[in-house]
Amino acid sequence: MDVHTSEQRSRNMAAIKAGNTGPEMRVRSLLHSLGYRYRLHRKELPGKPDVVLVKHRTVIFVHGCFWHCHECRWGRVIPKTRPEFWSKKRAGNVGRDVRHKAALEQAGWKVITIWECETRSQDEIRRVLNQAGLRMAK
Ligand SMILES: [Zn+2]
Numbered sequence: 001m002d003v004h005t006s007e008q009r010s011r012n013m014a015a016i017k018a019g020n021t022g023p024e025m026r027v028r029s030l031l032h033s034l035g036y037r038y039r040l041h042r043k044e045l046p047g048k049p050d051v052v053l054v055k056h057r058t059v060i061f062v063h064g065c066f067w068h069c070h071e072c073r074w075g076r077v078i079p080k081t082r083p084e085f086w087s088k089k090r091a092g093n094v095g096r097d098v099r100h101k102a103a104l105e106q107a108g109w110k111v112i113t114i115w116e117c118e119t120r121s122q123d124e125i126r127r128v129l130n131q132a133g134l135r136m137a138k
Pocket residue numbers: 065070071072073074075115116117118
């Protein structure tokens with residue numbers, strides 16, 4: 001099953017190339033509107049987290065469901081072409097995610113993961129952040 005239309009796919013690829021993906025931008029704009037100060041992609045931190053809330057000692061990863069094997073319908077997609085290549089590649093991502101999270105937590109960081117499928121509305125992003133224990137100022 002392939003859930004992406006070719007139009008969606010080229011949009012996704014453009015976003016990936018640009019480095020600032022739609023879901024990540026939506027998370028950042030919510031945090032910004034709530035008055036959070038953050039840094040981006042700190043290279044010295046394991047996994048180069050997408051958003052770093054230094055004051056709250058919290059990092060946020062915004063993960064693509066396909067690339068990081070989310071337990072949702074997009075995360076369970078198996079590509080028709082080169083399925084073994086993709087499953088290896090994605091398993092590698094998941095393994096790295098686990099190691100990065102452990103290293104960050106060991107260093108005293110709170111780690112929040114927001115999945116692409118949870119970023120469709122600001123309310124949903126806010127709910128995930130609340131559930132993760134990040135205090136929403138407003
Ligand atoms: Zn998902």
